[in-house]
Amino acid sequence: MSVTPADSDFWKLQKENKFRFKILLVFLFIIYSATFYFVFASSILIFGFQNLLYAHDIKNIFFNIWFITAAPVAGLLLTFFQYSYSNKNGFRTMIDILKANKPDPEDFYHKQVLNIIDEIKIASGRRSRIDVVILPMLAKNVFCADICGLKLIGLTEGLIFKFSRDEIQALLAQQFTHLINGDAELISFICSTHSFFNNIAEGCFHEKTNGLNSGFLFCNDDEKRFSFGLNSVMLFLVVSAAGAIIKFSNVIISRNREFFADLKAVEYTRNPLALANALYKIGKSGLSKNLGLHQNLSALFIAQPDCGSINEKTGFFYDLFSTHPPLKERINELLKIAGVSIKHFYFEKERGDYLKLKRKTQPTNQTLDNSAESIDNQTNEQNQILQEENSYYVFNKDNWEGPFKKDSLYSLQYLMPDSFINIAGSQTVGKLLEVLPEFSYLSNKSSETKCPRCGDLGGSLISIKYEYAPVEKCRRCQGYLIDTDKIIRILNRNIQKFSTQQIKSAESFAKSSVRKLKKVSEFDDSKLLLCPKCGQKMIRCFFNYMDYVVVDRCLVCNLTWFDNNELELIQYFVEKRSSEIC
């Protein structure tokens, strides 16, 4: 079958990557063998076992047939162990560190990501299985890993919400290329190997903590401590050197792969401008840094996530030691393909950033009261329109009741799927589900859960979407029961607008002396709630130690209960803080 030039490049690169992978394994084998040889020989010298080997001088020790045979065997075993360790644990460790979750198909934005992955598979004509994970963090970055044939792409919550669909598509196409051309497999193995070395090296000098001997080759016996310590030092030196070489090999193969992946992503999506925009946003976002990752894993990401990165600088030294090419160079290449002037692009971007910043900083320059008032003024008009548009009358027991806002309709106990509804200001009357299809949950009332706060008074939980994420809300007291892992998702999104009342109460809460109280019981001493799912007592705690909002948590079911307006309160504080940071 004939192939296009682009395809032949692709296969060539894939072949090269496989070759590099083999070279790396051989390299590891040599390093391990040398390490064992060195450690065996030095141990003999230090412990004085020369007599056992009939080797009385240094020459006999270093050219001993036993060492020469045993060191490669041990090296081979350790290489094999390293390979299987990386395959089995490296990936799992990374997922655990990042607290990554599988995407929730019921969540609008997560579903969008899954759809985009399907689209890219079609564009590439490849049907390989790719798993997606979502990192519950506000940073904006994306990574891919391939260990033991398990291909994976991870995105942060911040990226999913803040980036447009086209931009996410371009980024995922870029990562997809890394996965299918073998880059990801090689880089994943290098990262995992590097972590393995680092863990050993750090372990050598680990101090005795909590009464446990956590250090590598740690010894309580003072006489032997010196000799063991000396061994540790030697091992540390060898391992550190090997780690540095591995890191260096990582650097050599890193730079061009990103340019190639960018081009291949453009070939799939035919949208170079979307990728340029996405890279610009990642570069601009201060939050893309500090993912809380070990430096070893940073090569897996589309842009270097650590602070103090040298990637953005050019020059011989920087080219040698950086894992990613400068974002600016990548963006410029993409702009050339898009036929867009580089000057014009940056001018427009900087103007856009300036206007955004101006809008954000305006209210923060004023006092808290003024900020609430200015938001009031901005939203008053909008709220009035919303109130008019979203007010409904409900027909109950021969009478029209209302007007109710849509949110208030959830708390009406008598509301049924066939209840008649009238939109305020119009003559139209229709059945509830015809006018408001989102109330379809009322059709299966039997599956409702009792509210932990007002369940005894008839309060029940209904499944609704809040900030496009599935949550459970009490129809009576308006509290929310949310999976603890999903909270970061909600806090990251700001589709829901705050009412004037909510802003005022949040500002007064921020100023109130209640926040000076340090014990949860001083905030809320009511009886502990029972989890509606497992029936166990929920614990009462602060959501965080910045806002002092008290929530109830079930540690068994991993659920968090927010009383009425508590979730909005936390959302308000988080949004305010993030706008201040920006």
Added chain:
Amino acid sequence: MTVFLIVLGIFVLLCIGIILYCIGIYNNIIGLKNQSENSWSQIKIQLNRRYDLIPNLVEAVKGYLKHESETLEKVIKARNIAAGSANISDNIKNENMLTGALKSLFMVMENYPELKANQNVMHLQEELVSTENKIAFSRQLYNDSAMQFNTLIQSFPQNLIANAFNFKQFDFFNVESEDVLKRPEVKF
């Protein structure tokens, strides 16, 4: 006699070589033909999904878009025409019409912010946008495969085998709508 045997041997080897070469060409053509047909079937799968999604979306938004009944009718009409296409070239033409109608519906929906508050509509719109993208990418893949196939069967000596076995060129999925061909406005 020996010379004759050598010449015969060379001739037989040459014949075997030519036959093997022809088999190779034939297999290449078949491989690309199957790839193109598979790409086409992918398009069909996505098109059918689009036919299923359109009535649901129209049903969900018609309450909001009372003044846009003309646009909605156009979409439904274009959908029904596309679904009933008899052959590939008709289908390509009708699908382009449907794509244009859907684009104008999405543009109209942009003017109704309350639609964004309706999560049901948003989900349907996302599914439809995704399906549109999948169709576009499938077309892209189909066109690439068809181009490879067409180039192969027109090249010499492959065209001899292609003509002998009556291989026909594939039609491209071309964009015909003038709206689609308009240069897009670059926005950052």
